[in-house]
Structure formats: C-alpha cells, structure tokens
Amino acid sequence: MKKNLFLFAFLFYVLSFSQTIKFSPEKLDHLNTFNLENKTRAFIIYQNGKIINEKYFGTKIINKQLFDENSFWYWASAGKSLTAVLIGIAQQENLLNINDPVSKYLGKWTSIDKKDEDKITIKSLLTMSSGLDYIKDEKCITSDCFIYKNPSDTFWYYDTSAYSQLAKVIEKATNKSIDQYTSEKLSGSGISGKWIKNETGLVFTSTAKSFLQFGKLVLNKGKINDKVYYKNDEYFHQMLETSQKMNHSYGYLWWLNGKDKIKLPGIESSFNQSLVPNAPKDMFCALGKNGQILDIVPSQDLIILRMGENPNTFSNMIKFHRELWNKILE
Template structure:
C-alpha cells in the first residue's frame, strides 16, 4: 500500500470514529408530553414493551383489579395510555362517581377563582357568603378562612357530615386542629358567590371544557358529587401532572398548584389543599386525631400525590415516573374509607410493572 493511500485510509477512519462518538454523546430527544384532543375518542397509546416494563406483571395486576370490584383503570405515562381496562359491565363511555376524589376539583376551582382575583384564600369565608353559615360565635366564625377549608383546619365539629349551620358547631379555633370534614363544600358556595355564576357553570367554563372532560355535578345529601368517565378523570390527572397547564394553556397557575400539592399545615403533613401527599414523615387519617408515622402508602412512590374517594375512587400522580393512575369502581373491600390496605397492595402490583 502506498504511503498516500495509507494516510487517506487513516483520515477516513478517524472521521468515522469522530462521527460515531458525536452520535453517542448526543442525549436522546425527550418525548414531549402528550395531550389528547379536546373532542373525540383519539388518545395516543404506548405499549408496555416500549417502556421495557415487565409484561409478566400485567395479568396479576388485572386479576387483582377485577377481584377487587374495579370498574375502570387507566395508566398514563407521559400523557399516553399504557393500560386502559374495564371490568364488571363498565366501559369507556360509562359515568361513575368520584366521591371525595372530587375534592381536588374544588381545590383547583378555588385556585382558579383566586388567580382571577375573585377571591383570596386567606380571607374569611363569611366575606363571600355572609355571616351565620355556622352556629359558632361570630368571633370564632370569622377566624375561618377559605384556606382553613382547603386544609381541613376549620375547627368545626367533624362528628357529622351535615354542613347546615346548626350542625357546624365550634370544636377548636380555626388552624389549630385537623379534621376531615365535608365543610369544604362551602368553597363551592364561595366561588359561586364571587363569580356570580352557578358552581357548575363556572366549573364547566373554567376547567371542564378547557381540558375536554365530560361529566356533571350532582347533589348528594349535603355534598356535591362529580360523575364522569374514567378518561375524564385521567384528563384532570394529566392537567395536575403538568402543574395546571394543558398544552400551553395555563388553567391553574403553578404557584397555587405548588401550594396545593405540598404540606399545607403542620398538623397533618400528608395533606395539601384537599390533596393527599405520600412520602411524608407522618400523616392523619379521616375520622381520627391520631398521628401515624411514615408514608401513607409505603409501597408507592414518595413523590406521589393523590385524590382519594370513598369506595376506592383514586387519582394517583407520580411526577418521578411521569405517571397518572386512575381507578374507579365499587369498594375493594368491606372497609369503605378513602384510604385502606387496597392502596398498599395495588401499588405493590403496579410497581412490579416497572421495577
């Protein structure tokens, strides 16, 4: 081989090596977060295999969901549907109730009303709906702010779910006691009064229609309960995963979102603004003044925040895994509380997918 030909060969070899190194050094382009269209049934999907998840863990999860009276179940990763399954006569078009998981809708709407300068959550509730909404002494009633309702620290008697004035009696000064209570629904009255619209009309315009949800509010005793399809619950979960933005549309500002999904008071560390928070040092449960050490769902990711409703209606949001998980259905067990051992076992089976 001539000297000139040898030099040419070496030069080409070096160029190819340099090109290969540049390609290997270039980080992969991160897949953009997906949002489904506002109308229609189109929703982009992603397979378990494409995520390198454990396919063998899928069937045990589905078997458990069916056994535990599930009706609708969805896992989103980066906005795309990875699993969507229906059981026990339910389907994608069937509406189901959110129960107390819908408290997070009220939280979001309160934040929206504040960003529109209609309310300030630090103001007393009576500023918006008038005095006499409780039967406590007026000086005690005036201690109760909208933020106290968001954080379950109103100080009102929690022995009943009745929210008529006669039932809302004094137990402690606002802000000094955490107790799970239906009195949060007074925030819906606050928003309606401040917006000069019905609660449903304001909700539909400012949230539901902007993210393509379906569903409606229905009166249930002293409460207002939302019904929708499982996919609509997933849409709301996706909005909150993205810190209140739908595509580039800011529905709920990030400042309020951050307040809502972090510890909101120093009594129950596992509670934000009507959101449950995993991975905290301690937590309280509904109908209890006891403090429990450790994470609410020890088998679940520490950064998970949750909407939890009676009979195991669930929205789990896990930023570190880019995941939103939805479960609708009947009560998994005889215990019908928002939190039960069902959550722990379910997350053992979900985490088996990706561990």
C-alpha cells in the same frame, strides 16, 4: 471527606428514585386481574405521555349495562382535589382570596360566635382545619349544626361538611353555578362531568378518561395540549405541599405521599408513616370513598387511575391502595 460523603449520599438519593417503574405485559395482566377481582370498573395507567393500560370491568350498578369508556362514575372525595384547583383559578382571576374569611362570601354560615366564625378562612377549609365540631356536623347542611370545637387552624380533621362550603364560596365569588364555572374554566381540557348533590354536599361524576385528563392537567402544572388553564403560581405550588403542621400528608385537598406522619379520615391521632410507604415519595393523590384513586407521580411521568366499587376484600381503602402499589412494584 465530609464533602465526598455528602456527594455520595446525594447521588444515592437521586439514583434510588430515578429508576423507571416498568410495566411488562405480564405485570399489566396481573394488575388487571387484581382489579377485576376487586370490583374495579376502570383501571388506567398513563406513563410518559401515553396510555399504556386502559381496562373496564363489570357493569354499571343502575342499568346493568357494561361499564365502558363512556360510563359515568362518581369521584367521591377525589372531587375535593378538583375543588382545590377551581379555588386556585378563581383566586388567579381575583375573584377571591384564600386568606379571606368564609363569612365574607357566605355571610353568617355557622351557629358559632361571629368573632370565631370570621377566623375560619377559605384556606381553613382547604386544609381541613376549620375547628368545627366534626362529630355533630358530619352531615351538616344548615348553619345551626356547625358548632365550635377548636380554634380554626389548630386542629386537623377530615370534615366533608365543612369542606362543602367551598362550592358555595365559588358560586358566590363567581356569580355562577359550580357546574357552570367548572365547565367554563376547563373547557377544551377533556375534563367534563356533572356535580351531583348528596347528603353532605356535592360529588363530581364523569368518565374515567375525564378523571385521567384532570390528572394530566395537574401533572402538567396547569397545561393540556399547550393551553394554559392555570398558572403554576404560589397557590398551586402550596396545594401540593404540606399545608399545615397537624397533618404532614395533606395539602390543599390533596393527599401527599412520602411524609413522616399522617392523619387519616375518621381518626384524630397521627401515625408515623406515609400514605403509601412503598410508592414514590413525590406521589400525590386525589382519593375518594370506595377506592376512587388518582395517583400522580411526577418523577415517573405516571398516573394510576382506579374507579369502582368497594373491593370488600380489604378492611379499608388505605390497605387496598397500598396493596395495589405492592403489585405495581413487584
């Protein structure tokens, strides 16, 4: 009897997530209208190996030209997920090890005691667990503003300034600029763009199609058009799994759906909910300021991409993201 109940529960679980999300012409029109009304510039849906929706809206902010497939836009913090991939590639090339202290590559890079600094590893930065004082180093670019707050790997906080040191690690380990290393390692993938320096570090910019290609690379576990850009080894498996015990919804610079708890940027406390409760549990996301969204759902062979300005009609990007999925699943 128990065996039958277990089998029934297992089959129910499998079937509940095996139904394909379908996009009728009417649903696509509805989604495109929703994005148009919320300052989206590019909205793409890729499913089962092909683009089923590709829409561009509005104008570029600077020169007021129409936004189209050739227009560049910033990834904001979604570029963190690209950094995670580059770190993994560099580790496969034996140029670095994520368990190494950051100081092995950067020397003295904080104002804290060396014994504490040497405990901050590359993995600490990948998991947002450096232990540095996130209040004081919010826009930190020099060593004297990185201040000790907690032992590394004991507290999670979304700290962009600490994360930004990873680009420096890549440059020291590879002896190449971050732009050069990105271009060389992803050559031929369709992923091309430019790292732009801002007040807290580097931001990647590209076309929407380039952003989509990045999603396809990760969805296909390192392959595009039969070319292998990285092997799906332990690092890349762990990249998309809970990376530490403080925030179950965070991997290596990727957001994970379907977990029981989440910590959000700018907040110390946890919430007993998942990132996007209505979305498939196996979804993982590269997310950035003002609603830069790259949602990847392996069980649906699906990528949802949104680039654009802050919608303003929602109090925060989490709510916008969830409302987008409410409309996808209507």
